Amino acid sequence: MLFPTLSFGLFFLAVFSGAWLLRGSNEWRKILLLLASWIFYGWWDVRFVALLIASGFLNWAVGRLIGAAEGDERKRRLLVGLGVAANLAILGWFKYYGFFMEQAEASLRALGWGRDLPIMQVILPVGISFFTFQGMSYIIDVYRRRTDVAGLLDMTLLMSFFPHLVAGPIVRAAHLIPQFRRAPALSRSMVAMALLLIVWGLFKKTVIASELATTFVDPVFFDPAAHSSLDLLLAAYGYAVQIYCDFSAYTDMAIGIAALLGYRFPHNFNQPYRAASLQDFWRRWHISLSSWLRDYLYIPLGGSRHGLERMCLALAATMLLGGLWHGASWTFVMWGAIHGGVLAAERLWREFRPTAWPRMPQALGIFLTFHIVTISWIFFRSHGFGQALAYFAGLGAGSWSTTLLTPLGAVLIVMGMALHFLPADGTRRVAIRVRAMPAGLVGALTGFAILIVDAMRPEGVAPFIYYQF
Amino acid sequence: MNAPWIVPQLAAVTCADHVPSPVDLDDDGAIGGPPLPWTSRIVATAALFLLLFNAGAVRSWASELPPGPATDPLIAAADRWFAATHALGLDLPVETMRGWWQAAQAARLSGDDDQR
Helix, strand or coil: CCCCCHHHHHHHHHHHHHHHHCCCCHHHHHHHHHHHHHHHHHCCCCHHHHHHHHHHHHHHHHHHHHHHCCCCHHHHHHHHHHHHHHHHHHHHHHHHHHHHHHHHHHHHHHCCCCCCCCCCCCCCCCCHHHHHHHHHHHHHHHHCCCCCCCCHHHHHHHHHCCCCCCCCCCCCHHHHHHHHHCCCCCCHHHHHHHHHHHHHHHHHHHHHHHHHHHHHHHHHHHCHHHCCHHHHHHHHHHHHHHHHHHHHHHHHHHHHHHHHCCCCCCCCCCCHHHCCCHHHHCCCCCHHHHHHHHHHHHCCCCCCCCHHHHHHHHHHHHHHHHHHHHCCCHHHHHHHHHHHHHHHHHHHHHHHCCCCCCCCCHHHHHHHHHHHHHHHHHHHHCCCHHHHHHHHHHHCCCCCCCCCCCHHHHHHHHHHHHHHHCCCCHHHHHHHHHCCCCHHHHHHHHHHHHHHHHHHCCCCCCCCHHHHC | CCCCCCCHHHHHCCCCCCCCCCCCCCCCCCCCCCHHHHHHHHHHHHHHHHHHHCHHHHHHHHHCCCCCCCCHHHHHHHHHHHHHHHHCCCCHHHHHHHHHHHHHHHCCCCCHHHHC
């Protein structure tokens, strides 16, 4: 069930009505939300609802055992290690089994020990990377005494809550469970902002991202050798806009939907393509993942506590694993390597830059950062190294005369970039006006905005890019 | 802990209940009445607006349902509702906008047709 569909709209109307009718009993309300979340998840593949429930039980039980072992550090350490290993085993089986078996088979063949290994086709459950990371962060935070032990209902709802279940943001237990424990409350501000985020997200996904994907980006990436260098260059920019509009749209709608149910989700995007360095980019792109990687990977790997060399290694390792988190493919590893390498290079440059040298103008920094990110997106988008290399070869071929891009596509690319240079508080300002309006007017405006988006959307909507992660 | 790619204010995020959220605006306690009736009226108005002016979307959705004793009446009702709103011209705004959008989609750069 995709957010920008009528099926989801009807589902949400039922959940919204039920949740607020049950506002007198927070426990029953949470039970309703949990059941609704399982229906939402089962819409894709009902078999995986059992996995989601089992994963919730596992993390709840490990959290409880860690909490009960207070005073026995060795036991607590053992339990958190087992809990993390169990989560990684689930993720590894569903997401990386095929990839590692293929690599093992290729390595054996290269060594002259050709064997047909038993490679099974394992179906990837939607959103597994998100909910296993959420579960791991919970048990690590319980171990670190940064969050309380949660009850079974709260823990399973934390992992299953449908607005963030399949594509984030990765909401920490310390943030959401205290909200589950008290009766949720609405405010006009929350609702006004939620409606704007939902409509804005609908527009970004169904108009900008879908139009660019179907008419331009997908055909060019499908066969790079058949397209001119100009098409390849413009499609790379087009994909940069598409993935931003697609993923940030999901986040906006998730935040808005949760807010209409009375819950606050954190920021996940902040105009990422206006970043003047890659460090700055990661402060603005998928913030819930970058903060997760910082707290549970980069800092345990040593962070900045053990000198520059160790810090650069920790950065590179974190981003390589961050790349692999997105998918079991060398192209994602390469994407992570580019980000890790440039982040380390930026850090070294800051450390060793001759003081007499002038600082880079901000506009040049934005330009360079955007192009580094766009180059890395080519690996991210390509199906395998061969396709990525064909893409770069085509870019260097120097055929700049023809393009598939339509005037509408060009306008959407420019619009997707221009969004990054609008005032950062523009939506807030509009929301402050909306919250003072009468309900009938806000409802009519919301309906009209959705009508406009619906007039522009293509037939059917492709799943969000981040559903595959 | 210095984490070089994370915005400083996020360093405090890990354990805080009050993580900044996009839906946080300044206090609105003085505005209007209770928020839940206000919100319910918005949702109901928006749903009614779309039901009236976008019945084609409801018909498309219903037509994709698997035919059967439970869905056939729904599909027939969606068809009848679309026919009624169409007769009143209520689908004109969305169809006009769709026409503009399709014209924009069909536009090509000059001389482009020769190169295709």
